[in-house]
Amino acid sequence: MIHARGLTRRFMVKRRPVEAVRGLDLDVEPGQLVAFLGPNGAGKSTSLRMLTTLLPPTSGTAAVAGHDIATSPGAVRARIGYVGQKNSAGDNYRVRDELITQGRGYGMTRHDARRRADEVLDLLDLTPLADRKPNTLSGGQRRRLDIAMGLVNRPALLFLDEPSTGLDPHSRANIWEHVLRLRAEHRTTLLFTTHYLDEADSMAERVVVIDHGRVIADGTAQQLKADLAGDHINITVAQPDAAPAAEAAARIASPDAVTLDGPSIKVRVPRADSALPEYLRAFEEAGIKAIAAETARPTLDDVFLALTGRSLREAEES
Structure with missing residues (x-):
């Protein structure tokens, strides 16, 4: 057409x-x-x-x-x-x-x-x-x-x-x-x-x-989100001073997709539902206690952020 x-x-x-x-x-x-x-x-x-x-x-x-x-x-x-x-x-x-x-x-x-x-x-x-x-x-x-x-x-x-x-x-x-x-x-x-x-x-x-x-x-919305943005995992540890060790443990599995935000470790993965237990197990083996964990599906705005380094919504507003 x-x-x-x-x-x-x-x-x-x-x-x-x-x-x-x-x-x-x-x-x-x-x-x-x-x-x-x-x-x-x-x-x-x-x-x-x-x-x-x-x-x-x-x-x-x-x-x-x-x-x-x-x-x-x-x-x-x-x-x-x-x-x-x-x-x-x-x-x-x-x-x-x-x-x-x-x-x-x-x-x-x-x-x-x-x-x-x-x-x-x-x-x-x-x-x-x-x-x-x-x-x-x-x-x-x-x-x-x-x-x-x-x-x-x-x-x-x-x-x-x-x-x-x-x-x-x-x-x-x-x-x-x-x-x-x-x-x-x-x-x-x-x-x-x-x-x-x-x-x-x-x-x-x-x-x-x-x-x-x-x-x-x-591509399809699902393809773009899976290939370019990925799911998100956010794990909060009990002791803030243990966060760097948790980050290091997470980087063993995902060296390029881990960020540290205070007491929280954020990881981008293809499938959060199957990856989360592995990260929690790695923290437990390292003697790090996690007090909260949540997963989130990516949005098309995450895709744009991954592609351009900025939010589509912010770009629209400006």
Whole structure:
């Protein structure tokens, strides 16, 4: 559905070139649900704007939904949906009229545009709001309308740029309920960006991490967490002055993944549930008493920290 090779985009900022995207290679198969993660300024939105033909690449090639983004942008746009960060519908016309106008823009007859408007209203549970103006809707309702606008042309591929940013947890869950139902019923291919790492972790079957305009990781959330972050073990010893000896005992098994934090020894391992008894046994044999032990599964933020040395959340906030 997406086949991109060497996509780059350079901007001139105060007469100096800035590379927003540096050689993006990306393949997305039909029906996949892919999360596209990275801090602000990493190149996520610029990449999406190139793939949706809104921004020409400086160099590189890409075929989206079977058509070249440079030579056949109209064919690409006819086959994709794009939900940007800002609202798609205007404020002066009714919800149903906005959807009809969108269908007419895709070349539908008035009859077909009306029928399709009613279909997407039903799909996104917006039928009771059809006669309302968009500026009277709640944030979650308006975001569902944005998605409806992106679905009018029955796209095989839907781009969602931060679809749930700024929504309360209930509205976020509601948005994802509709998105997942859409995928289950229509096998729509979905590529989305998000600031909420729990969404990428639980929703996406594949995660692509981009930083400084380059892809730095690509795989399932479980693969990335296991390979790049690992589980965490935190063991607290009874006597703080015994902590260095405990650290030395832990390093015998994990020489590169042990840190000392006061009376606590922190270890990164592939499987914490099977490794913890071994560390406790090693401490006991060394005459070191442990008074607390806990394990934790890694997060995608841990993956980003392992890859770049900084937290994705901190990078987003800055």
